[in-house]
Amino acid sequence: MDDFGVYAVFGVNGPPQRLLSANGSSKVRVAVPPSVRQVVLFSSGQWGERICVNAELSDAARMPITIGKLTPYNKCLSWEQWEEETWVDSVTLNVSLEGGNLSAEPELIMAVKEYTPKDTAAPPAARELHGKRKREKTIEEEEEDSNGTKTRKDDENMCPNVTTEKTTPMRKVKGQTRGIQKLFASGADATNLKRAAAETQGTVGRTPPQSAARTKSRQAKAPTHTAPPVSPSARWGQTLCPIDAQTAILIGGQGARTQFCKDPMWKLCTEDMSWVAAETLAEGPTPDARIGHTSIYDPDSRRIFVFGGSKNKKWFNDVHILDTQSWKWTMVEAQGKVPPLAYHSCSMFQGELFVLGGVFPRPNPEPDGCSDSLYIFDPRLSIWYQPIVTGDKPSPRSGHSACVMQERKIYVFGGWDTPVCYSDMYMLDLGLMEFSAVKTTGKPPSPRSWHGSAVLSDTKFLIHGGYNGNNALSDTFIFDIETNSWTEVSVPHLSVPRAGHSIITMETATHCRFLEEDADVDVNDGSGGRTLLVFGGGDNEGNFYSDLITVTVEELLGAI
Secondary structure (H helix, E strand, O other): OOOOEEEEEEOOOOOOEEEEEOOOOOEEEEEOOOOOOEEEEEEEOOOOOEEEEEEEEEOOOOOEEEEEEEEOOEOEEEEEOOOOOOOOOOOEEEEEEEEOOOOOOOOEEEOOOOOOOOOOOOHHHHHHHHHHHHHHHHHHOEEEOOOOOEEEHHHHHOOOOOOOOOOOOOOOOOOOOOOOOOOOOOOOOHHHHHHHHHHOOOOOOOOOOOOHHHHHHHHHHOOOOOOOOOOOOOOEOOEEEEEEOOEEEEEOOEOHHHOEOOOOEEEEEOOOOEEEEOOOOOEOOOOOOOEOOEEEEEOOOOEEEEEOOEEOOEEOOOEEEEEOOOOEEEEOOOEOOOOOOEOOEEEEEOOEEEEEOOEOOOOOOOOOOEOOOEEEEEOOOOEEEOOOOEEOOOOOOEOOEEEEEOOOEEEEEEEEEOOEEEEEEEEEEOOOOEEEEOOOEEOOOOOOEOOEEEEOOOOEEEEEEEEOOOOEEEEEEEEEOOOOEEEEEOOHHHOOOOEOOEEEEEEOOOOOEEEEOOEEEEOOOOOOOEEEEEEOOEOOOOOEOOOEEEEEHHHHHHOO
């Protein structure tokens, strides 16, 4: 007997209600009562050949507030009104089943059986007071350090090493207007950044205002209330990892309202530049949602290694491996010690992971919270170790880039360590395990962190965008390791300022295009060779991106 079912609990006191059953409709729509401020969705029973359950909370205009999936490996979802600032009284829960023996019955429209407490006293007023208490808690939930300085407990999710312009949470209250919340803090008070960083965390991923562009983006992502998203949501802090000439994997990220993306994993097909939601494609324990992590592909073992990152108050030093042949996740039980890190760099050399720099979780084990250490992970032995390194190594930093050149050198550029932003270059000789400072010529990039970098050829790599302590950047530079020279290049397709974005190069046969939620415009008819792909990021003015830009490497090298 097939006892599979999907259930929902509406409110903290509500009873579980079955929405989908093995022999019933494959789609259901439920109007959430105004008194409900929490929804929990879960499955029970054997999944069999069923693939996933798509779940979506939408507002009165059928615009999605948040999207999630139940899978055989992720059997529960929960939402709270406090986490979704656009939650209104006319919220609808839409649930649809994919896979298995789908029923031909039409969509089922259900009503919620509300729980009524025995002692009822003015429910509307009670709801208002409850909401007020919650908002006050987020503002007043502070703790004092040894110096009597107050810090907010929920600031762990904010990017380290930057400061807020306002220390009070930017919760949206009905009838109240709000200003732009920036991806990064202003650098006007750079001399006070170190002291301020000790008091409070930064505003990375803060809620942007609901601009017309954002509204259009939301409309384009969900043409109907039952249609799954066709492309990743806007985000920053994610990773984009190529695994072959036609495929790249997107993992993690954070978008508006400091919310971690409900669609954390996507597969990009470069043959037609289409996206496929991939969180249900792989078996095994998937990594927690996170930002500031690294993902790197080993072509020999055909596996993706995901390391570190942070989520709210959680900081990670775990290693997750995705086998791209079996499409199965595993979590490594590693020996040796490596601290939890975020905004570090990770490079692959001879099958090992070279992790450099990054931010430690608070409280800091070091005064500034940034690392200058090099850790190596050996997947064959599942062990971490620190090599003996000589020479002039980089100072502690985070948000820097690292490019492996000619399979024997790692070039490290830029980064951030409060209150300093760097534009220096270091090279690690992987044969000698020796660091050296690189003396460069030409016009170098200005100091920056959270920029993108990519290898263009055996002798050249690219730096684009980033954050300089005040603003997101849009300039592009190419470095030649043979002459140690910088060249700034003009790339019209990369004119939008962005930081926290992803840049990769791939062997593709596609022509150069600019792809956005509502645009598909050819800008170059060239084909063949390698292609640079840029995805996501934010502009520090309240905008987060989900666009995909492609530029041929031939065009970039020709601009030198």
